Amino acid sequence: MAVAIVVKSSQAIMAMQAGGALLAELHSTLQAVCIAGVTAAELDAIAHAFIVDHGGTPSFLGYQGFPNTICVSKNDEIVHGIPYSDKIMYPGDICSIDIGICYDGYHVDAARTWCIGDVDPNVADLVQHTEAAFFEAMSAIRVGRKVDGIGCAIFKFAREHQLTTAKHLCSHGVGECLHEDPLIPHQRTMRSNRRLVEGMTIAIEPMLNLGCPDTVTDTDKWTIRTKDRAWSAHYENTVLVTANGPQILTL
Template structure:
């Protein structure tokens, strides 16, 4: 799983570099697929319950599960969410980043910063002996203190020989509640944070989830191993 996580991180580094005005979400998906096979891995998302692409590419008010399109060109000021996973030797890695396209508004940047920080708060709570509710509470407290909302329809998840395994890892919760965290568990933690309401709806394509009030959303995710010595991020950034 460390190797799967490393591959995910390296490919996301390349995708992040490729994000620019004029680039289509289809271009990013094609690049991700090329890199997957170069690294001897397989796509985790393509074909999963019928999903048609290797990359979930969600822009602005799209929260998650956006389908790449040749018609969707990125513009200056957009928020591009890259959600990506691979299978390597039977094990999965999964991670997501929100990438500003060029110069974005101060409000958009604050949303991105808060979501990234919330992910780190959640990871800090991933200590053996803590509980799932401690992770969600750490995320929720950080987000709501800054005037944003956490999406409740989607959550993080266990991950290993399958992309989605038990348990669910909500981005909200009560301290001390839920399953106890034990060394050897691997969880994908992924705050999805909205500028306005936490409510989302799924479009007619049956995949793309958008904010109900059409305001911005941001998304960050890491695959994290719980160890005796604390959390180990398997998909940590290699490029800085």
């Protein structure tokens, strides 16, 4: 974990813009095949081939021992789901796909949650509101404002829609390292006086639950799910802080 906020050079920003465009294209590719019957392992194979074929490196593969290219989390799984071959998508499921790409020495990170066919209306609202929480957080990104305002905006939006933010899971800086300072908890209060500065790049990732905020980790030591087994959704983009506001690099 980096120990200080890193302001990116113009060269770094160009690399992250290029990597972000690739990541956006990859998410679109996976959305088209994320249908009933597909397995998480098949999605992982498609993602790996795409990243390598386009001159990138999978950020997650081997990171702290993670065994695959992407994280595939289903229903009550919040994040870091291993893409097992027996993790099959069925009608009514939701599938969260989290991907990191390292391109020209810099990482970008983004996640999407897709509905598999028709889903319960409360689940559809969860997915929609999780994405909306990300865009609500964009209003907190202005040079000079407190970094923790991002997490507060996500927490407030979730509460207004009778949802919870997953405990101990944060937005974070990203760049030369996959996880850099600052860590940004999705919580009610501002605990840090750190300020946003031009040139910061942050992976902002609401993870919202239908039930309680508490989490548990599976025996695989990676998959994090809700303690009460209520369903969860995840939406993430890498964002550049500019003098004119936020620039989303992975859309």
